[in-house]
Amino acid sequence: MEKIKIGIYGYGNLGKGVELALKNNPDMQLVGIFTRRNPTDVYALFNDTQVFSVDDAEKMKDKIDVMILCGGSATDLPEQGPKVCKLFNTVDSFDTHAKIPEYFSKMNSVALESNTLALISCGWDPGLFSLNRSLLESVLPNGNNYVFYGRGLSQGHSDALRRVEGVKNAVQYTVPYGEAVQRVRDGENPNFASVRETMWRECFVVPEDGADKNKIEKEIKEMPNYFEPYNTVVHFISEEELKKNHNTMPHGGFVLRSGNTSENTNQIAEFSLKLDSNPEFTASVLVAYARAIYRMKNQGNTGAITVLDVPVSLLSSKNRDELLKEIL
Amino acid sequence: MEKIKIGIYGYGNLGKGVELALKNNPDMQLVGIFTRRNPTDVYALFNDTQVFSVDDAEKMKDKIDVMILCGGSATDLPEQGPKVCKLFNTVDSFDTHAKIPEYFSKMNSVALESNTLALISCGWDPGLFSLNRSLLESVLPNGNNYVFYGRGLSQGHSDALRRVEGVKNAVQYTVPYGEAVQRVRDGENPNFASVRETMWRECFVVPEDGADKNKIEKEIKEMPNYFEPYNTVVHFISEEELKKNHNTMPHGGFVLRSGNTSENTNQIAEFSLKLDSNPEFTASVLVAYARAIYRMKNQGNTGAITVLDVPVSLLSSKNRDELLKEIL
Numbered sequence: 219m220e221k222i223k224i225g226i227y228g229y230g231n232l233g234k235g236v237e238l239a240l241k242n243n244p245d246m247q248l249v250g251i252f253t254r255r256n257p258t259d260v261y262a263l264f265n266d267t268q269v270f271s272v273d274d275a276e277k278m279k280d281k282i283d284v285m286i287l288c289g290g291s292a293t294d295l296p297e298q299g300p301k302v303c304k305l306f307n308t309v310d311s312f313d314t315h316a317k318i319p320e321y322f323s324k325m326n327s328v329a330l331e332s333n334t335l336a337l338i339s340c341g342w343d344p345g346l347f348s349l350n351r352s353l354l355e356s357v358l359p360n361g362n363n364y365v366f367y368g369r370g371l372s373q374g375h376s377d378a379l380r381r382v383e384g385v386k387n388a389v390q391y392t393v394p395y396g397e398a399v400q401r402v403r404d405g406e407n408p409n410f411a412s413v414r415e416t417m418w419r420e421c422f423v424v425p426e427d428g429a430d431k432n433k434i435e436k437e438i439k440e441m442p443n444y445f446e447p448y449n450t451v452v453h454f455i456s457e458e459e460l461k462k463n464h465n466t467m468p469h470g471g472f473v474l475r476s477g478n479t480s481e482n483t484n485q486i487a488e489f490s491l492k493l494d495s496n497p498e499f500t501a502s503v504l505v506a507y508a509r510a511i512y513r514m515k516n517q518g519n520t521g522a523i524t525v526l527d528v529p530v531s532l533l534s535s536k537n538r539d540e541l542l543k544e545i546l
Numbered sequence: 547m548e549k550i551k552i553g554i555y556g557y558g559n560l561g562k563g564v565e566l567a568l569k570n571n572p573d574m575q576l577v578g579i580f581t582r583r584n585p586t587d588v589y590a591l592f593n594d595t596q597v598f599s600v601d602d603a604e605k606m607k608d609k610i611d612v613m614i615l616c617g618g619s620a621t622d623l624p625e626q627g628p629k630v631c632k633l634f635n636t637v638d639s640f641d642t643h644a645k646i647p648e649y650f651s652k653m654n655s656v657a658l659e660s661n662t663l664a665l666i667s668c669g670w671d672p673g674l675f676s677l678n679r680s681l682l683e684s685v686l687p688n689g690n691n692y693v694f695y696g697r698g699l700s701q702g703h704s705d706a707l708r709r710v711e712g713v714k715n716a717v718q719y720t721v722p723y724g725e726a727v728q729r730v731r732d733g734e735n736p737n738f739a740s741v742r743e744t745m746w747r748e749c750f751v752v753p754e755d756g757a758d759k760n761k762i763e764k765e766i767k768e769m770p771n772y773f774e775p776y777n778t779v780v781h782f783i784s785e786e787e788l789k790k791n792h793n794t795m796p797h798g799g800f801v802l803r804s805g806n807t808s809e810n811t812n813q814i815a816e817f818s819l820k821l822d823s824n825p826e827f828t829a830s831v832l833v834a835y836a837r838a839i840y841r842m843k844n845q846g847n848t849g850a851i852t853v854l855d856v857p858v859s860l861l862s863s864k865n866r867d868e869l870l871k872e873i874l
Contacts, residue, residue, distance in 0.1 A: 242807070359570045360570045525858075534680050
């Protein structure tokens with residue numbers, strides 16, 4: 219069987235995760251990593267991984283079935299997405315929720331024009347969580363959606379901590395309140411007045427030598443949007459402790475739907491993730507969906523789509539008979 | 547907007563659940579119930595529900611978009627499925643796992659011949675659990691699937707209890723071992739030697755007057771396949787107690803996937819249901835998928851399909867813009 223030929227565009231944590239995930243999927247083959255850096259300066263995880271410059275991507279148009287875009291949503295993807303989907307079928311993890319309609323519209327028009335297929339906003343949220351939100355809302359139209367994040371490391375909030383004066387290094391964990399999750403699981407259908415009731419933020423901060431810790435803590439707790447709306451706890455630790463105990467990127471969360479099918483009959487459905495590594499899991503989702511994109515393109519589909527448009531059977535390496543016998 | 551016209555074929559607990567579920571979906575309309583009984587002997591839940599004989603179904607071929615088959619899997623569906631999908635697009639909950647390939651093949655050939663679309667084995671298992679099994683296995687190919695059922699009332703096991711000599715009435719609950727679920731959630735990736743380690747069976751039995759309770763209990767606990775492979779607890783109660791405390795049909799369960807994305811990096815995903823009413827929830831799933839079947843038929847699809855073949859966007863009453871903005 220011919221393997222599905224995959225390219226990785228951008229090589230940070232997510233790109234490395236894709237490189238790892240492809241090793242778990244023997245029906246796919248990594249053609250190479252495309253980087254904006256000098257390719258000879260990039261060291262891939264595996265010796266046999268080829269590294270190219272993004273400038274050489276166009277020449278390899280016919281050698282790659284699906285390009286997985288591993289850049290960030292803030293500045294990389296809005297520019298790279300439309301550029302790359304002119305040449306390749308793409309999968310990306312664009313996750314700026316408020317800008318998804320605009321990004322979809324741009325990607326859709328470029329992909330339709332270029333006869334390519336672009337899956338946007340894949341991963342776990344947006345991604346598998348979106349899939350469950352839509353599925354469960356459709357099955358239980360008379361109900362409420364709940365989402366909780368954590369316990370997990372938030373890259374954006376960690377970055378915000380590092381911008382505070384006197385902070386040398388820092389990480390932030392988002393932590394759901396167990397009691398709030400339990401109230402939903404118990405079918406109470408609670409109305410939470412604010413996010414403060416559903417999750418809190420735990421910060422581990424390495425101060426600069428001689429920095430004023432009280433001032434740092436106050437500034438963090440009062441930071442609008444990032445920390446002010448939440449209960450926030452700040453721990454001061456040493457650089458060694460940070461390197462030793464906070465060097466992985468765990469994350470996770472829950473999507474819950476609680477709804478009535480008739481008066482006094484409540485039904486609760488929950489999808490949850492507990493991840494040792496957020497980027498490796500996100501990458502694994504992108505790779506499974508790359509298989510589906512390859513197949514959907516072969517079926518003649520073009521334009522932009524989301525995970526909601528992809529039948530799950532197309533993600534699987536199993537054929538129809540195996541799915542009927544082993545999965546259904 | 548024109549409503550999707552739905553028929554209910556067979557009117558037991560599941561059929562009643564569909565009648566209720568349609569009230570939660572204003573874009574659908576119940577044309578009527580089709581029964582093998584004398585229609586005048588059937589009392590529907592709502593006054594405005596029309597009741598027809600199954601013999602009149604053929605005459606209403608053009609008045610119904612999707613017929614939801616609500617018969618049982620043991621004897622009803624193998625006969626009714628192929629018969630009804632000759633005339634109508636259908637959704638059914640065929641759940642005899644071992645016979646799904648055979649049933650699929652039969653339904654597929656009849657539906658292809660008749661230019662109809664038949665969704666088989668919909669509900670929660672097979673159904674939403676199958677969807678998650680396939681999705682999560684595709685995302686985490688290097689891992690294990692786990693499934694736990696309960697706490698919930700098992701109709702088949704309750705029937706088996708009622709066939710024991712000296713038993714007047716009885717219900718059986720399937721109960722997962724919390725410790726076993728926790729081991730999976732903790733990422734231990736346990737290998738359970740037998741089902742005895744993952745769940746147990748709790749029986750509430752009303753004995754006939756003067757029946758030998760010890761003999762009943764022994765016979766239950768030694769019943770092959772049904773109870774012998776499990777730890778089984780038998781409680782003897784009065785008919786009044788049974789009617790008062792065991793008159794609903796709760797159920798639920800968990801599908802878990804635990805897998806590694808790289809050495810020592812474990813990822814756990816879980817889909818769980820906690821249902822006050824098993825038939826009402828199953829019915830709600832059938833109704834959401836009926837919406838998708840209507841749309842897929844309009845797109846030109848025919849033959850048999852499963853939940854794995856249906857994009858989630860087609861289940862939703864939201865349009866593309868709403869999904870991009872509110873769900874993704």
